[in-house]
Amino acid sequence: MTVVSKSGATTTGSIAVEPVVTGLPGHTIVLGDTVPLALVSGQRLGPFTVAYQTYGSLNANRSNAILVCHALSGDQFAIDPHPITGKPGWWETVIGSGLPIDIDRYFVICINVLGGCMGTAGPKDINPQTGKRFGLDFPIITITDMVAAQKLVIDHLGIDKLFCVTGGSMGAMQVLEWASRYPQRVFCAIPIAGAARHSAQNIAFHEVGRQAIMADPNWHGGNYYDHAEQPHRGLAVARMAAHITYLSDSALHQKFGRELQDRTDVSYGFDADFQIESYLRHQGSTFVERFDANSYLYMTRAMDYFDLAAEHEAILANAFEDSQVRFCLISFTSDWLFPTTESRQIVHALNAVAASVSFVEIETDAGHDAFLLDEPEFFGILSGFLAGAAELRGLDGDASGRTGRETS
Amino acid sequence: MTVVSKSGATTTGSIAVEPVVTGLPGHTIVLGDTVPLALVSGQRLGPFTVAYQTYGSLNANRSNAILVCHALSGDQFAIDPHPITGKPGWWETVIGSGLPIDIDRYFVICINVLGGCMGTAGPKDINPQTGKRFGLDFPIITITDMVAAQKLVIDHLGIDKLFCVTGGSMGAMQVLEWASRYPQRVFCAIPIAGAARHSAQNIAFHEVGRQAIMADPNWHGGNYYDHAEQPHRGLAVARMAAHITYLSDSALHQKFGRELQDRTDVSYGFDADFQIESYLRHQGSTFVERFDANSYLYMTRAMDYFDLAAEHEAILANAFEDSQVRFCLISFTSDWLFPTTESRQIVHALNAVAASVSFVEIETDAGHDAFLLDEPEFFGILSGFLAGAAELRGLDGDASGRTGRETS
Numbered sequence A, B: 001m002t003v004v005s006k007s008g009a010t011t012t013g014s015i016a017v018e019p020v021v022t023g024l025p026g027h028t029i030v031l032g033d034t035v036p037l038a039l040v041s042g043q044r045l046g047p048f049t050v051a052y053q054t055y056g057s058l059n060a061n062r063s064n065a066i067l068v069c070h071a072l073s074g075d076q077f078a079i080d081p082h083p084i085t086g087k088p089g090w091w092e093t094v095i096g097s098g099l100p101i102d103i104d105r106y107f108v109i110c111i112n113v114l115g116g117c118m119g120t121a122g123p124k125d126i127n128p129q130t131g132k133r134f135g136l137d138f139p140i141i142t143i144t145d146m147v148a149a150q151k152l153v154i155d156h157l158g159i160d161k162l163f164c165v166t167g168g169s170m171g172a173m174q175v176l177e178w179a180s181r182y183p184q185r186v187f188c189a190i191p192i193a194g195a196a197r198h199s200a201q202n203i204a205f206h207e208v209g210r211q212a213i214m215a216d217p218n219w220h221g222g223n224y225y226d227h228a229e230q231p232h233r234g235l236a237v238a239r240m241a242a243h244i245t246y247l248s249d250s251a252l253h254q255k256f257g258r259e260l261q262d263r264t265d266v267s268y269g270f271d272a273d274f275q276i277e278s279y280l281r282h283q284g285s286t287f288v289e290r291f292d293a294n295s296y297l298y299m300t301r302a303m304d305y306f307d308l309a310a311e312h313e314a315i316l317a318n319a320f321e322d323s324q325v326r327f328c329l330i331s332f333t334s335d336w337l338f339p340t341t342e343s344r345q346i347v348h349a350l351n352a353v354a355a356s357v358s359f360v361e362i363e364t365d366a367g368h369d370a371f372l373l374d375e376p377e378f379f380g381i382l383s384g385f386l387a388g389a390a391e392l393r394g395l396d397g398d399a400s401g402r403t404g405r406e407t408s
Helices: A141-157 A168-179 A199-214 A217-222 A234-247 A250-256 A275-290 A293-305 A316-320 A338-352 A366-371 A374-395 B143-156 B170-181 B198-216 B217-220 B233-246 B251-253 B275-288 B291-305 B318-322 B340-352 B368-370 B378-394
Strands: A001-003 A008-012 A028-033 A048-055 A065-069 A107-111 A162-168 A186-192 A327-330 A357-363 B002-004 B010-012 B026-031 B048-055 B066-069 B105-111 B162-168 B186-192 B326-331 B356-362
Touching: A008 A028, A028 A141, A048 A141, A048 A293, A065 A168, A065 B143, A065 B318, A141 A374, A162 A168, A162 A374, A162 B340, A162 B378, A168 A186, A168 A293, A168 A316, A168 B368, A186 A338, A186 A374, A186 B233, A199 A234, A199 A293, A199 B198, A199 B233, A199 B251, A217 A234, A234 A275, A234 A293, A234 A366, A275 B198, A316 A338, A316 B002, A327 A338, A327 A366, A327 B356, A357 A374, A366 B291, A374 B318, B048 B143, B048 B251, B066 B143, B066 B170, B066 B291, B105 B291, B143 B291, B162 B233, B162 B378, B170 B186, B186 B198, B198 B233, B198 B291, B217 B233, B217 B291, B233 B275, B233 B291, B233 B368, B233 B378, B326 B340, B326 B368, B326 B378, B340 B356, B340 B368
Parallel strands: A065 A107, A065 A162, A162 A186, A186 A327, A327 A357, B066 B105, B066 B162, B162 B186, B186 B326, B326 B356
Antiparallel strands: A001 A008, A028 A048, A048 A107, B002 B010, B026 B048, B048 B105
């Protein structure tokens, strides 16, 4: 099979992807143009587009780059107003001038993951072979594939070694994959609220979300793009179910309790009597404005499939053998989706191979979403670890990097 | 407004309910025929049918009756094969000859709750005023209303004082309501895996389930009964989401882990690759055979609205003032839906009014559903507490009850 992409490049036996989302702020790059990307599923992808955003300046040594990996519902717009919703970026508390990930000092890259819906190739793009949207014909994407595509972007930027790779939740899975698969390309790694494999309970919650989407008749087996109605109700239910898992019981209790919404007594009906109900409905209805239902299926599946030990004779430590990467793992006490025990297992594996690892469990009621919220202790840990690593790396505090020794 | 019921009885300003589910095994009774039941919502119900099941024999003193209150997805068929699915009763491990609730000794009553779908009046019944199914025109039912209807059944059976009221989950809410509202009618009470009010997180999970049902176009605003297609997909998603909350993370991990279903490698697709996915899908698809989607909405709402303290100047202890009821509360360590803290709050309230209360937290990995499973320690506690209470009550070990002193 020979595929001729729009750009005129020819690849053999490869799935070409023609983007439908264009004109977004930030950068795009066409990858797999000459050598397609070999996906874990056995399929080959290329040419395909990847969209990314950068903040700050790359120093002359190209040694101050931090790759920020986004979570399931995130995208590359970490600190910009979101181009669709206009809302603030998802990590504007962390990345910025004078913030823990200081863009006066570091060059920050954030890449929309493969399978995503904000400019990087995903199921809503066009299959040039048919002229139609992929839908479920888009190949299944794994965390390994996401990271392989990111590596091509980092290659393109001429960055031999990332100073740091960090991210929370699905982002943490990518961080672990980076550190395991490309240890020579990572100086330090900060997986936050993550796990080395997706648990049965987490797979279960994802399956509920997928079934909610697939139960929506507007989903049309994934081929909804040309219909007037989109599977918004199913996607909203999926988002609502997921959103509960991002918060802690006590956070919900403190934030909402049994408080009523705009009324003094219950309605004795099915209106959103309780504030928690309105809040959840709002979370569902706003999510569908910016997220593609099929991408949601692909993202959840990538997380479900993630099992780093399974790729290494079922021994997690083998994933990090002889690693020179400096690790800092962060978990949150009230996170029941990716509980501290998951991070601790990674720490044990890293200890078993005598890797450099620090681990902090942060006391908070905020649940899994703590990494997206105002958590001073978390910010302090991030800043402190990065400062120490920057000194080791010979970054001297400004973005030029022209002075100071460099280690690898 | 004057309503003439099928039976010819006349009530004024009352909602009459004509049952559609008939011919089930067990008993039915028409209530509210002369005096309608005043619901918490302000509406009045009657005449309406209540279906119930009994096991064992009522002794001559009518002092050996145990009322078993079922949970959200349960019904009156506690130990019979289910008349629709043929599956064993939901509490056949607990109720039976020689079992903790020994039907050779006690007379067991289990009543399908108001708003249910197994013979007791609910949204799938017919409104004689219109000749059509109620759907969402059925009045909202509270835990208080369920218990008020049960009390009418107990009156009808000529039982002045129940020896015991027990039940898990939503059943425990009914137990607490019984003990609080009709303390003179209850000798002892065993609320299992319950709470005195539904938490924000639990309301949130219920709201997801309701939204999943309402998002199903076959739901038709609740008027699906005359359509060929029923809102089974929405109800299945609701059941799947709920089912996760009934199990513990570690139970899911031990039972399923990341084991694959009938395959040696993942499918790189959206089939049920993992055993947990097949299991959940099975839970969803079997539930819809026996449960009415609108009843699911009404049951979840009743639980959401439950807040025993709110009915007593926000002081839970006031709900049990001067109570002579002997309480035994049971919780399970791995139950995160109705965690031990919820039971402990009730214990504190009971202690504050010097009520007779024992409390046991049972160590188990089984999660909320532990009360439905084979838990020897749980069985031991049940048997032991009942034996002690039976002695106090002067029940002498056989069903005749003709000898032995009786206390009240």
